Amino acid sequence: MNHRGALLVLGASCFVYVTAETIPVGLLPQIADGLSVSEADVGLLLTSYAVVAALSTIPLTALTMRVPRHLLIAATVAIFAISQLIAVFAATFTILTLSRLICAMAHGVFWSTIAPVAARLVPPGSAGRATALVFLGNSLAIVLGVPLGTALGQWLGWRVAFAVLAGAGAICAVAVVAVLPRLPALPRDLAVRAGAQLRASIRIIRRGPVAVICLVTAVLVTGHFAAYTYIAPLVRRDGGLEGAGLSALLLGYGAAGLLGNWIVGRFVDRHPRTLLVTLAGIMIASLVVLIPALGAAPTVLAALAWGGVFTATPVILQAAILRVAPDARDAASAVYVVAFQVGIGGGALLGERFVRAGLLAWLPALAALLALAAVLVVLASRRTFPAHLPAPEEVPASA
Template sequence: MISASGTGDLTGRTHRGALAVLAASAFVYVTAETLPVGLLPQISQGLSVSEAQVGLLLTTYAALAAITTIPLTALTMRIPRHQLMAVLVAVFAVSQLAAGLSPNFQLLTVSRLFCALAHGVFWSAIAPVAARLAPPGRSGRATSLVFLGNSLALVLGVPLGTALGQWAGWRVAFFALAVAGTLSTLALLTVLPHLPAVTPMDGAASDGATSNGAVVDTPTARIRAALAVIRSRQITAIAAVTTVLVVGQFAAYTYIAPLVRDSAGLSGVALSALLLGYGGAGLLGTVVVGRFVDQRPGPTLAICVAVVSAALLALSIGHGRLFTVLAVLAWGAAFTAIPVPLQSAVLRVAPRSQDAASAVYVVAFQIGIGGGALVGERIFSGGGLHALPALGAGLALAAVIIVAGARKVFPLSITPLRPAECSL
């Protein structure tokens, strides 16, 4: 097993500033990951490739992140967390600069893959770091504050990046992200307190122990210990909920534009406004969920997933502008908030292996994204547009059933060990 070798005194103002900087780092990562979607025509024309080829930037990015997350997370456990976060965001900044300077599609792809190598480690480390910055019993709240950066990326980052790229050129949009990444790196170096490295302990991972029980701290042993986390039934339950839910989500969300156009006649500015509303509702949902996730994790997650199921079912059978808008807003509010209770569950069930367990969660999410996009494309190509939200609703319902049956992983309530010493 692995553990953080100390957290230090992180109460007071320090942790709030650090959480804000982590949220800003999450903001730039999420913005960059999805920005090519909004700039498909500009990148395609600028590099003389098809839009389908540009679309592969997302697929290859997700695939490499999924493959490398667990081993790279294990290999970086000996790096102090405050230094690691700064390095990962610095890698992001360099990759965005390289993307903006790329003279051809091949080098643009390489720059994206360079960023993808840091992506999985970043998302595996950010929640455990946030938890270490929080008072006792408030790790879920801290995670929700950091994940506000994800929601803000959907509300502001992607629309602004798309608008900038359309107005000044796609390269300028990537340069802006490079600047934002550089500023985030400097802020992390300035604000994050000293956070010691994650170190092997207790000889719990048999692959990393000698015959007398001593832990052998080698890169191979760390990778084996990280992979051993997959065998945990509790982590398997979280990964199952994540994959099932995300497959349904991205099968439907990938085709949200034709869905709302067909159901409500929304396109152009109206569609953009609705997508902005989706992100805004997600921002609100994340704030609300953060208030309850530490005390009632199971019901919080179950309600969010049930709302996703109901909203997608409504989209599959209903028509009309008001009906569609309300369903999309409910969908956005619920799904955007779901990573908070899921990530909190990871931290809770694997207190001595948070980074490795988070890596498994990140991989499950990436598999869900890729699988959902693939399934969605097959169904959409076959003319089953309105079957997509129905599929998402069914898979969300299946996720609710898994949550209800895994009470040890998603308990009805948790009594804090002691009152929080400060307010987040």
């Protein structure tokens, strides 16, 4: 059965999640002014979000393994919508932070479930392409969600941007219920109690390939978000871009990511290791260009290259984690999500420390060095990124 509509709905849900998670990056000045806090404090919204998501992902994923997957996805998207509505009416920075932490609790379960669900909707051997299609929502969030949300927030206020996200999340929750086929929990998950599921989810990190992918993810994402969290002040320093110029740059950044995602989706099931090394190399080169303040044109070109390669990178990493743990995709996805959130939180925290110390200009250098470290790990791990592995026995989706 063709479940392309279901994959598109999953992609739309990814779109709203990614937009909401990263929109503080584009609205740092507006949120800071509106709630009378510093830009560095607003940057920590990403850190606190990531910490809660990292701590809650494995236990909550284990506790929900028996829940039908279509209902679980719908519930996480509904919680997202509610959290954004709370943010709209947040009177203090503390309430805004709490609203994001509510979202973070659902975040880990959503991202642990989304790729295995996509894999169940397509024939064996097409999981990478299905993941790439769903993750187009991530790229579109950077292409349209963040720049349009930034422009809307600058025009009508940041609360309006969050209100739009709340409405979009509600629509996605309804669409998931209406379009996603029935996806019962797998028999092996129904047969195992929650405590045993939790222990198995923790033990899976001991598998060598899973550990390597998580290490590469954490290192690469840490470097990226150390710099990307403060892209607004960074491009203001390098290229004098702010306001409409910043929105346009974020639009181009995401458009480049959309192109990168499309290209990677065509090859991720055949040459994942080569693709990952190539993308990381381009990322390093673009970040090196951003170290000195070279003016508007080099800054824009480097940012576009950076956006194009990094936005497509999670497609490779997520597909790889499914391949190296075909018998425990949800558990492996959970630890991968933890690694990604550790990277986001650690990167945002490192960036905040650098900014407070007056070292904004050094953030691209830090990101480039960590990307280089990730490349070295990939090159040293020849068997970690296979093109294909046998698909596990699963319960097919039913209409």
